[in-house]
Amino acid sequence: MLSPKQMSRATIIGHKDILEQTVNSLHGINSFHIEDYNDEEQGLKIGKPFENADDVSNKLIKIRSISSFLGIKKAEVGKQNVESLFKELDTKLVELDDEVSKRTDKKNEIENNLKEHDTLSKELLPFSTIPLDLDQYRGYENLVVFSGVVKDDIELELSSITKSYELFSDPKSGTIVLFVLKEHADAVSDILPDFAFRELRVPEISGIPAELLKKLEQDIVNSQNNIESLNAEIESLRTKYSDFILASDELLSIEAQKAEAPLRIATSEQTFVIDGWVPNEDYDMLARTVEDATDGRAFISRTDVTKEEEAIVPIEYENPKISSPFEVIMDLYARPRYSEIDPTSLIFITFPLFYGMILGDIGYALILLGLAFGIKKWVKSDAIKPLMNILIYCQVSTLIFGVIYGEFLGFPLAGLETHGHYIPGLIAGFETINLFVSPFGNEMVTYPIHRTHLVMTMIVVTALVGVIHINIGYLLGFINERRKHGVAAAMLEKGSWFIIEIGLLLSALGYAGIIPTAIGIIVFLVGFVMLLKGEGIKGPIELPSLLSNSLSYTRIIAVGLSSIYIASTVNQIAFDMIMPDSFGPMTIFAIVIFIFGHALNTILSIIAPGLHALRLQYVEFFTKFYEGGGRKYNPFGYIRKYTEE
Numbered sequence: 001m002l003s004p005k006q007m008s009r010a011t012i013i014g015h016k017d018i019l020e021q022t023v024n025s026l027h028g029i030n031s032f033h034i035e036d037y038n039d040e041e042q043g044l045k046i047g048k049p050f051e052n053a054d055d056v057s058n059k060l061i062k063i064r065s066i067s068s069f070l071g072i073k074k075a076e077v078g079k080q081n082v083e084s085l086f087k088e089l090d091t092k093l094v095e096l097d098d099e100v101s102k103r104t105d106k107k108n109e110i111e112n113n114l115k116e117h118d119t120l121s122k123e124l125l126p127f128s129t130i131p132l133d134l135d136q137y138r139g140y141e142n143l144v145v146f147s148g149v150v151k152d153d154i155e156l157e158l159s160s161i162t163k164s165y166e167l168f169s170d171p172k173s174g175t176i177v178l179f180v181l182k183e184h185a186d187a188v189s190d191i192l193p194d195f196a197f198r199e200l201r202v203p204e205i206s207g208i209p210a211e212l213l214k215k216l217e218q219d220i221v222n223s224q225n226n227i228e229s230l231n232a233e234i235e236s237l238r239t240k241y242s243d244f245i246l247a248s249d250e251l252l253s254i255e256a257q258k259a260e261a262p263l264r265i266a267t268s269e270q271t272f273v274i275d276g277w278v279p280n281e282d283y284d285m286l287a288r289t290v291e292d293a294t295d296g297r298a299f300i301s302r303t304d305v306t307k308e309e310e311a312i313v314p315i316e317y318e319n320p321k322i323s324s325p326f327e328v329i330m331d332l333y334a335r336p337r338y339s340e341i342d343p344t345s346l347i348f349i350t351f352p353l354f355y356g357m358i359l360g361d362i363g364y365a366l367i368l369l370g371l372a373f374g375i376k377k378w379v380k381s382d383a384i385k386p387l388m389n390i391l392i393y394c395q396v397s398t399l400i401f402g403v404i405y406g407e408f409l410g411f412p413l414a415g416l417e418t419h420g421h422y423i424p425g426l427i428a429g430f431e432t433i434n435l436f437v438s439p440f441g442n443e444m445v446t447y448p449i450h451r452t453h454l455v456m457t458m459i460v461v462t463a464l465v466g467v468i469h470i471n472i473g474y475l476l477g478f479i480n481e482r483r484k485h486g487v488a489a490a491m492l493e494k495g496s497w498f499i500i501e502i503g504l505l506l507s508a509l510g511y512a513g514i515i516p517t518a519i520g521i522i523v524f525l526v527g528f529v530m531l532l533k534g535e536g537i538k539g540p541i542e543l544p545s546l547l548s549n550s551l552s553y554t555r556i557i558a559v560g561l562s563s564i565y566i567a568s569t570v571n572q573i574a575f576d577m578i579m580p581d582s583f584g585p586m587t588i589f590a591i592v593i594f595i596f597g598h599a600l601n602t603i604l605s606i607i608a609p610g611l612h613a614l615r616l617q618y619v620e621f622f623t624k625f626y627e628g629g630g631r632k633y634n635p636f637g638y639i640r641k642y643t644e645e
Helices: 016-029 053-070 082-127 155-159 182-195 209-264 280-294 324-333 344-359 362-378 384-405 455-485 487-511 517-535 543-552 555-581 586-624
Strands: 007-015 143-149 165-170 175-181 271-279 299-304 416-418 421-423 433-437 444-447
Touching: 007 016, 007 280, 016 209, 016 271, 016 280, 053 082, 053 209, 082 175, 082 209, 143 182, 155 165, 155 182, 175 182, 271 280, 280 299, 324 344, 324 384, 324 586, 344 384, 344 455, 344 555, 344 586, 362 384, 362 586, 384 586, 455 487, 455 543, 455 555, 455 586, 487 517, 487 543, 543 586, 555 586
Parallel strands: none
Antiparallel strands: 007 271, 007 299, 143 175, 165 175, 416 421, 433 444
């Protein structure tokens, strides 16, 4: 549970004429991690893909292209038989490709026409109020045509140049079409800039613009109707072929994996060598499957992992199902090395614990529980599911601490009297019970625990939680170091921290006059020398981090108080708006403020506790024992969802 799955190195050797059977058998068991051949050893080279590789790749590209066009999404559907699917694959793929190609070509043609119509409509629109056929704008030897937009009336200025002109204009848009004799064209050109003239392109078609626009609008409507009809046909194809496409994609993906497997394998003219890793528990199944598939013609050897190989062994987690979602958190940081302790199961305890200690509110816990279950139900994603499980665990912890703290959306559940002022609770008759006076800050410890009245006590408690968590890290570091370099090295590098802490504790007792101060100083110096010998100068430099890391855990109370104060402020603003006029016109606005404020704080209640709980794992905890850097175990195979053999 605290170690990755134990692996063995396996080597499979055989004649090339049984390579395909061997690859198929390895793919079927989905537990053999192939170590890619790097083409360094003399006499061996990377193999060539099987003969069907090109055909499979082409079909896979085609099916994925069709899938993309139809908008096929992964869904839970019935599984199809591989043999039956193989029989109908070619015929059905040709049929489907033909159906899709027709609609693709037709849709592209209509969409291109729509773009052309849209461009032409924009060009015609300025001329729509000019009652001239577009043919009349061109083809003259002695006339020059100016078409464009002006800001002011140009007729007065124009008449001072020549009386021989014809002007068509739209005062509203400023569009003009001006016909003048060629000999006056230069003079007219000179005055047009004074009126901010902007030339318009005249479309190279015939007809009156207003009539052409009307026809274009109808054509656009018809094209849009045709696209809608095509979309309905595409939707029908999606419904009809969805199961086939999903199953075919999976089938062809599997065949492509198999066909390209020789590119990862060492071969000679007659033989092949497959090198890789298999979990110890699966080795017998691997050997039996390969022998059955090749009639005993393949030779399989097994070797245990050596010290030199530990850095390259692929890592597969081995955690109980309940804690496996937290492997996501491990992967965000780094997978453990083969000889390291896997802290996933520890994070399963401490991450929700810190999260719940920070948030600790029944109301927010219930809201986020509902959100997590809803997303888990409606979002079918393998990536989302573990994140929602983590959120559920955290909200269970939050719910427990919410009961301990007696908080619901920032409201106290129990009545509390403080400094002569009584604060009523949400539950009538539920009163705060005084338990004992805290030795830290002379604060009264109560049930429920009101965090805002136990700040100093909570600071000390969270710091002590940090000390315990950090020392668990040192203990795990001791175990890791003992595995790597023996007990002596573990005592010097990690055990020295325990001795230093004991020395500090004894020194504190000496300062209090309980024991002689010299005892603590001697123990501390012994630990200091051990640390210096074990880690060199780096160890003493890190001594101050022992205090800073422990104090870092006080963020648990600090971030928790910020959430309480935000919730309390929202509550106070909302109720202050209601109380003066006893549920008058401001009530609706107050409700909006209440909902919006708590919705915002709910979002913050996911982010802030999560980030700070994560930081306490990565920075304060992992640095005491964890190195990481393991490779992901990636077995050669495929988890089938849409096909079955």
